[in-house]
Amino acid sequence: MIIDSLNNAAKYYNLHPNFKKAFDYIYENDINNLTEGTHEISEGLKAIVIVGEGTSKEKSIKGFECHDKNIDIQISIKGPETFAWKPREKCSSPNGDYSDEKDVRFFHDAPDMFFQLQEKQFAILFPEDVHAAMIGDGLIKKIVFKVKI
Template sequence: MIVDSLHNAKKYYDLHPNFRKAFEYVQQNDISVLEEGAFEIAEGLKVIVIVGEGTTREESIKGFECHDQNIDIQISIKGPETFAWKPREKCISPNGDYSDERDVRFFYDKPDMFFQLQEEQFSILFPEDVHAAMIGEGLLKKIVIKVKI
């Protein structure tokens, strides 16, 4: 997992061939006006704009998840937004089977920690990062960029 501000995004371009494209998309577009929904910006890069009311930690961790085929770059547009996190290697209680169609695996495990993103900050969540999001008060807006592995 990586947490940083968009100001430092260039530091991460070389971690994956599509990270540069993902962050350049964010820099070249006014992400604050993107409407809720999902769309592809390049091969292997999908943007999901999420707008919703923040929830409690207890409610959010019911969706404690990770992905096998994608890396998430989650960027806070309107927050702050709190995340739950735990390394996959420490998760021992699966909540159902892996969904190949949705690329998601859920766990009953409790998080090791919580962290918060302020506006214009991001988190890169790799397949080994089990996470839950949208913890907060009031209206939250974010984009999730799915980067195909």
């Protein structure tokens, strides 16, 4: 997992060929006015703009998840937003089977920690990172890039 601000995004371009494209999308668009929903950017890269009310830690961790085929870059547009996190290697209580179609695996495990993103900060969540999001009070707007591995 990586947590940083958009000002430092260029430091991570070399980690995956589509990381630069994802951050370029942010710089080339008015992120405050992006429409909610899925935006196909290029092969192996899409953006999902999410707008919703924050939820409790207890409710959010019911969706404690990780992905096998995608890296998430989650960027706070309007927040703050709190995340739950735990390394996948420490998770031992699956919550159902892996969904290949949705590329998601859920766990019943308790998070090891919580962290918060402020506006214009991001988290890069790799397949090793089990996470739950949208924890907070009030309206949260974010963009989630799905970067195909």
